[in-house]
Amino acid sequence: xxxxxxxxxxxxxxxxxxxxxxxxxxxxxxxxxxxxxxxxxxxxxxxxxxxxxxxxxxxxxxxxxxxxxxxxxxxxxxxxxxxxxxxxxxxxxxxxxxxxxxxxxxxxxxxxxxxxxxxxxxxxxxxxxxxxxxxxxxxxxxxxxxxxxxxxxxxxxxxxxxxxxxxxxxxxxxxxxxxxxxxxxxxxxxxxxxxxxxxxxxxxxxxxx
Numbered sequence: 001x002x003x004x005x006x007x008x009x010x011x012x013x014x015x016x017x018x019x020x021x022x023x024x025x026x027x028x029x030x031x032x033x034x035x036x037x038x039x040x041x042x043x044x045x046x047x048x049x050x051x052x053x054x055x056x057x058x059x060x061x062x063x064x065x066x067x068x069x070x071x072x073x074x075x076x077x078x079x080x081x082x083x084x085x086x087x088x089x090x091x092x093x094x095x096x097x098x099x100x101x102x103x104x105x106x107x108x109x110x111x112x113x114x115x116x117x118x119x120x121x122x123x124x125x126x127x128x129x130x131x132x133x134x135x136x137x138x139x140x141x142x143x144x145x146x147x148x149x150x151x152x153x154x155x156x157x158x159x160x161x162x163x164x165x166x167x168x169x170x171x172x173x174x175x176x177x178x179x180x181x182x183x184x185x186x187x188x189x190x191x192x193x194x195x196x197x198x199x200x201x202x203x204x205x206x207x208x209x
Contacts, residue, residue: 015184028090033077034097038065078102081110093119100154121204126160161197177206
């Protein structure tokens, strides 16, 4: 993990990328939902020899991906993944996108259908600094990972780590692995094992049916 982390940091990219690079096995088939300009897909292709595809709603970003030699189609993941067969990918990735989907329940259902494993990451809205901000200022919280105003935020279904565990139990899927980060560092201390919902700024889960 250290090599990937140093490489990611040297490129000025999000820590999530190094964590996902370490999770995904060599030569895997990967589908990246809301892939943006394809940076993660390109890294997976170069570093893990992944056979990657992506879906992105922005036409401009799709053009960037295609110009980089990536296989990306324009589409809205809220409409589902009907064009993909069940269990056709080793990993389906939803990185920092779940909270901005219109139909997160349906998106999760489709991810678990298409992917043998799914990687989901999101900012934890129960992080103590977010709670403190809300309680002291009485306005919608803002932070490094939640920098938007209430009127222009793309995040419309904010959730917490506790919410995600309860959702997993209700929908009968398995949490295979979990990684918690705060201030762009992976956290493994006892407080994160016992009180991750309070101390973790972000979470990455590997899940499967």
